[in-house]
Amino acid sequence: MSASPASRRAQEVASIPSLRRINEFLGNSTYSRRQHVPGICDFTLGNPHQMPQDAYVDALREALAPQNDQWFAYKTNVAEARAAAANGLRRLLGVPFEPEDLYLTTGGFTAIALALKAVADPGDEVVYSLPPWFLYEPLAVEAGLVPVKVRINPETFDLDLAAIEAAITPRTRVVIINSPNNPTGRIYPPELLQRLATLLDEASGRIGRRIYLVSDEPYNRIVFDGARFHSPVEFYPYTLLAYSYGKTHLAPGERIGYLALPPTMPDRKELGTAVGAMQLAMGWIFPNAVLQYALPRLEEFSIDVGQLQRKRDRLVEELGRMGYRLRPPEGTFYLFIHSPIADDEAFTEALSREDVFVLPGVLFETPGFFRMSLTASEDMVERSLPAFAAAIERTAN
Template identity: 50%
Template sequence: MNLVSRRLARASASLAPVLDFYLNSPYADRGDREICDFTFGNPHEMALEGLVNAIRHRAVPEDRNWYGYRTSDEESVAFLAERLGRDLGLPFEPVDIVLTAGAFAAISIAIHLVTDPGDEAIFFEPAWFCYEPMLNAANVVSRKVALKPGSFDLDLAAIEAAITSKTRLVIVNTPHNPTGRIYDADALRELADMLDRASARTGRRIFLLSDEPYRRLRFDNRDFTSPASVYPWTLISYSYGKILLAPGQRLGYLAASPLMPAADREPLRGAFVPAAMTLGWCFPSALMQYTIPTWKTFRSTWTR
């Protein structure tokens, strides 16, 4: 008899193909072979000097609480609110952001924050491998909608057809893993209008989770529009793992769009810290939190 809970058995089953490839395929022995391993997106280059310097610099305790429990370090969150505000052109307040152990933890908090067991979440295929397992772990039903073949554009008609009275969350990943597709402002506005109409129709607000860990990895001067600037009921998950070539250091955040009406935004952001705690202390380590404001000091070598 399998004593594992049904929701975690489902989560494990949906993760099995990736884990099987990771652990048992001919590529499983990564060793010294010249393999660019994109299974989990590990770095293929040495860690950035700026990050290493920041960690060294902040590792020395400055008071006796230095390595104490740290939820979301005030200075770091204030720094981020300002930076994110500038990047996305949105007036973030520090309380709109909770620091997380990478995008994984941010996504998990977002799912638990707005869904109840039995709710449905829509995401687009091909998709990052962990949306479905994480939704399963939260007892949320996955509704998968194919991106348009070839262009990987959002298929609005198919998304609309997948919406039911139980739909609570739509996950958009831009720039998109695995295709690299970046959704432009017009496509996102059309999606936003449709979600607004669908929310009115079903009588239930549909939230959008904008999973943006590749936001700063763009080439050819491509623009980026965050869904948070076109659809007020958007939560952003972000990870520094990609840009800093350091996914194992687990640093990211969840942020609520400042455009969200105050009556909706306040309870959500008020639940950020309790959600991160009750889901298993989803905050990054104290040390990684302290490295964030040092970005100013180590700017030249922090990112390229």
């Protein structure tokens, strides 16, 4: 008789080292004990540290007012929401998405889980690059899939295509990429995406089964310096695109996103039928009614990207002057910075004693770095600079 009341899969998920580290950081750390103390400098998560935009609040308030007796009834993929989201993708990417190509979800997180379960069977392999968004492995393991990890180029933060190719086996079903990338801030250029598409097409032929690409794109509108974002859907038709409005509006607690199948995907109608069925089977993962009603207005604006860029520029300049090694991010909310000492956990713990909180690189399976979120307030940025200066000076002595 089993001694544990938990299923084997639940035990396997709970035992993932990166997940255990995250849970420890969020539940039993200096940060967890002081995160709500006034005056700290919080650069940990992509959470807001200023009041939300009036336009965002107004959109939700308007959507909340019922217009008929079915306003709060069960909702699946509301037609107006789908159409607005498809129009937004067409404007951003120049790809002719249709409303029926989009499947609305409770955030981009669920869109990734939906994509994995729609195309992969238990035992299939999922390839992704390190440093990753730290929940790819739990999502894969929960779906019964096998994570296969490769490293990025540590100098350019680009994908290591040779490493991806070497990792592909007859069991490979999915490759996940994330651009603009969390945590590095890298936007993968079109020539790299084209080479990746060629690699995956040739590998699919070699192993005799189609390899799908899951493109995790919650930051595709958070780009700096006038950069043009390119999505893998422009180059590889077997791409499933996951998106979240929680990043675009810095409202991660309001869960709405979608999974999109490009119009170039062969047999997308058949796959779409399976995706629609999984939306119900995974626990009615459609966004709630109010957020779906608000979506057409949410497509009209975003957070102030210029303000994020100003904070990026300030931190890159000041931290670089102090001696920190970092590449300016091209998008996202984050800076991914070399720790001045090898033990990034010890360095981030030393910062925490000054009430400056960042995430150590080990949470991203990349020791020797730390991540800062640009969603910290401008006041936090300025107050943190003396602590960063003192911290790196201590390492030189």
